[in-house]
Amino acid sequence: MRGPSWDSLGAIDLARTLDADLVRLGSGQSQCAVLADIEYHDPAYIIAFLTEWRQLRPHRVTGWTLEPLQGGWVTPMLAHVIGTDVIDAYPQTYLGNMSPVAPDLVRCDLIERGIPRGRVEAVYNAADIPTHWDGIAFPFHELP
Numbered sequence: 763m764r765g766p767s768w769d770s771l772g773a774i775d776l777a778r779t780l781d782a783d784l785v786r787l788g789s790g791q792s793q794c795a796v797l798a799d800i801e802y803h804d805p806a807y808i809i810a811f812l813t814e815w816r817q818l819r820p821h822r823v824t825g826w827t828l829e830p831l832q833g834g835w836v837t838p839m840l841a842h843v844i845g846t847d848v849i850d851a852y853p854q855t856y857l858g859n860m861s862p863v864a865p866d867l868v869r870c871d872l873i874e875r876g877i878p879r880g881r882v883e884a885v886y887n888a889a890d891i892p893t894h895w896d897g898i899a900f901p902f903h904e905l906p
Contacts, residue, residue, distance in 0.1 A: 765799030766807075773810035776800075781818040795823040797852065797898070803832065805840040812843055825898075827852040827885050830863040833871035841876030851877050852898055854885040862887065865895070 764783060766776045776798070784794060796819070800808055808826065815824065826844070830853050844851055853868040865884045872882050884897035888904035899905055 763797040763799055766802065766811075773807045774814045777811050777814035777818055780815065784819070784822075795825070797825045797827055799827050801827075801829050803835045805835065805837045809840055809843050812847060812849060816847060824848075825850040825852050825883070827854060827898075827900075830854050830857065830868040831871050833875040836872065836875040836877065838876055844881055845876070845878045849881065851882050852885045853882070854900075856885075856887045860887050860889070862890065865892075865897075 764776070764780050766773070769779065771779060780796060780798065784796070787794065798811065798815075800811065802808070812826075815822075826849055828851070832853070843849070851872055853872055855863050855865045855868055857863060865886070869879075869882050869884060873879050884895070886892065886895055886897060886899050888899035888901055888906075891899050891906075
């Protein structure tokens with residue numbers, strides 16, 4: 763998991779830094795999935811990242827996580843890139859203070875913008891995972 767704001771990285775540098783992370787971790791094979799925490803509201807940035815990332819790692823299992831209810835700035839081109847490039851979108855089901863947002867609402871927000879349903883999962887607050895869930899729990903240190 764890596765996000766551009768952690769190091770003030772541009773889209774291309776983020777992809778290359780994430781690739782270098784995998785090399786450093788010794789993960790030349792596919793056992794290590796990647797989650798890009800890109801919370802910039804900039805479709806061009808995300809498309810540039812994904813384009814560079816797929817040149818470096820064409821087959822790596824990859825997800826993109828974003829804040830909840832951000833579908834309003836998702837463009838048709840970004841939805842198309844996600845839908846055709848085998849990238850999963852993981853909207854967070856909590857706000858910055860970890861207060862909950864309805865999982866179905868955050869999913870529908872992206873699906874209604876054109877991201878295929880099969881490409882949208884959720885990120886749950888690991889300290890408050892529902893009984894039935896699918897997706898990712900975060901932060902990892904809060905897992906039971």
